[in-house]
Amino acid sequence: MKNNQKMLDYGKGNIVLKRLQLPLFFLMAFIISWAIWIPQAAATLGICKSAISIESALNLIAVWGPGLAAIILSVLAKSKEGAKKLFRPIKYWRVGIHWYIFVLFYPISKWLVAYIIDTLLGQSYKLGSSPILSFFNLPEQAIMIPIAVVSTFLNTLGEEVGWRGFALPKLQVKYTAFVSTIIIGLFWGFWHIPMWIAQGYMDLSLLHIITKTLSIVPLAIIFTWVYNSTKGSLLLVWLFHASITITGYFAPSLPTTTEEILSWVVAIIIVIVAGLTHLSRKKRIT
Numbered sequence: 001m002k003n004n005q006k007m008l009d010y011g012k013g014n015i016v017l018k019r020l021q022l023p024l025f026f027l028m029a030f031i032i033s034w035a036i037w038i039p040q041a042a043a044t045l046g047i048c049k050s051a052i053s054i055e056s057a058l059n060l061i062a063v064w065g066p067g068l069a070a071i072i073l074s075v076l077a078k079s080k081e082g083a084k085k086l087f088r089p090i091k092y093w094r095v096g097i098h099w100y101i102f103v104l105f106y107p108i109s110k111w112l113v114a115y116i117i118d119t120l121l122g123q124s125y126k127l128g129s130s131p132i133l134s135f136f137n138l139p140e141q142a143i144m145i146p147i148a149v150v151s152t153f154l155n156t157l158g159e160e161v162g163w164r165g166f167a168l169p170k171l172q173v174k175y176t177a178f179v180s181t182i183i184i185g186l187f188w189g190f191w192h193i194p195m196w197i198a199q200g201y202m203d204l205s206l207l208h209i210i211t212k213t214l215s216i217v218p219l220a221i222i223f224t225w226v227y228n229s230t231k232g233s234l235l236l237v238w239l240f241h242a243s244i245t246i247t248g249y250f251a252p253s254l255p256t257t258t259e260e261i262l263s264w265v266v267a268i269i270i271v272i273v274a275g276l277t278h279l280s281r282k283k284r285i286t
Helices: 002-019 021-044 059-063 065-091 097-120 131-135 144-174 177-198 206-214 217-229 234-250 258-274
Strands: none
Touching: 002 021, 002 065, 021 059, 021 065, 021 144, 021 177, 059 065, 059 144, 065 144, 065 234, 097 217, 097 234, 097 258, 131 144, 131 234, 144 177, 144 217, 144 234, 177 206, 177 217, 217 234, 217 258
């Protein structure tokens, strides 16, 4: 009788946990990441002096906030099988070659198109140097460049396991792909805020926080389109995220909003062509 009661209580606990998985996921992802990023942002703003260095390897924990939250909740809900299921979509590699071409070359293609448009419109500016080349002292620290590129794959996996591997399919059970994407896009953008402040990319003005948060939404739409169109391939969205990050390492930032406008244009086209329900010509992944 006692064993049966324990199993019943465990089952009830599991049901409650599953119902609360999404709010718990977002809460845990923010707590894990912001525990490191907020002190760093405060140090950048001169509010405090004690914070983990931005160059510290411990920042991997912050980047893996969404992934760690997803793993913890998956294990609690389904034991070890939950974690295995979470990572299983990495094996979904059998998709059309055009998807690999898109995820690997879209970021640099968008940058090039934006630069060409600026040039045709008579925007006069001199491109800065490559961010990653400026960050490291060359040639002494040349070895750090391939290390940074390789580490990008580990960092971006930490995000994608959480955002697309865990949250997106669960949201799409309840909502349309578009609504699910807007939810993730807003959380994803806001999650970055203290990191952007710590790295000097933005200030604390309300307008800047809102615009930076919203700037992630069109990217989230493109991610969902890739994910749903490749039958839920975590591998493809992982490669896409890594490609975006690596492009940002090497391509100098443009001083115009052309790239941002192009992102919105592409996202709007996807919504029109693929539809709000699935954001894909196929049935959405649940």
